Amino acid sequence: MPVGAAVCGRVVERARPEVHARVDADPDERLSHARELGVTAYASFPLGTRDRVLGTLSVGSRTRPAFEQPELFVLGLAADLVTVAAARDRDAAAVDAAVSARTAAEDRAAHLERALVTNRTITTAIGIVMARTDRTEQQAGQWLTETSQHTNRKVITLADAIVHTGALDS
Incomplete structure (x- = not known):
């Protein structure tokens, strides 16, 4: 999904979560794909920081008109955990690359x-x-x-x- 397109694209663009209730009655064109899927409640959270968003954690429901605040809190925590895990993997890869480069330099x-x-x-x-x-x-x-x-x-x-x-x- 391109940055800025649909709800998840806008979440990436703004690096802020968005929550929509009564998607079936919301005329916002960015929700058209969610409506096609029969979603009635939708939430999207950025994965990453304001400087670097990797993607989104987007959740929809077909059985309820809205998400409750405690559910949104848990989904936000899940997005934060995924962000931390991705950053840890990225940092570990950077450390591995640096160690490999140092080893190669020492060998040379x-x-x-x-x-x-x-x-x-x-x-x-x-x-x-x-x-x-x-x-x-x-x-x-x-x-x-x-x-x-x-x-x-x-x-x-x-x-x-x-x-x-x-x-x-x-």
Whole structure:
């Protein structure tokens, strides 16, 4: 139902409840759908706050001409409870999204930290190979890659051993 159309649309638009008695005798065009359904008493309550209405809790009766004040009070409380539940779900979803974003950021930071440490270790190992074998940086890097393949070890594992022991025959 578009905002402003029918009673429930107007309740959303104004963010205020509306109650109608003797719907069958009320000429208000906004009640035409309720009349078509045979409703004689109608009440509609906004679900949400003045700033953000999510929809309405609308109730009609075919057996009575009007709702009594205690019934309207209970229906208003029910609308408030639905609003609180919807807000809680929305807030929980926002918290879940924030936690997921934080976890993803922490994972990226940890990955970058590991990559930085790995890069430093490999670069240090290349420097050691250059110093010990009189190779250029490119040649030392190639030697590290080829030695890794021949010994069936990861480059980082080989580089770590070279950095910690200084030995090139590990």
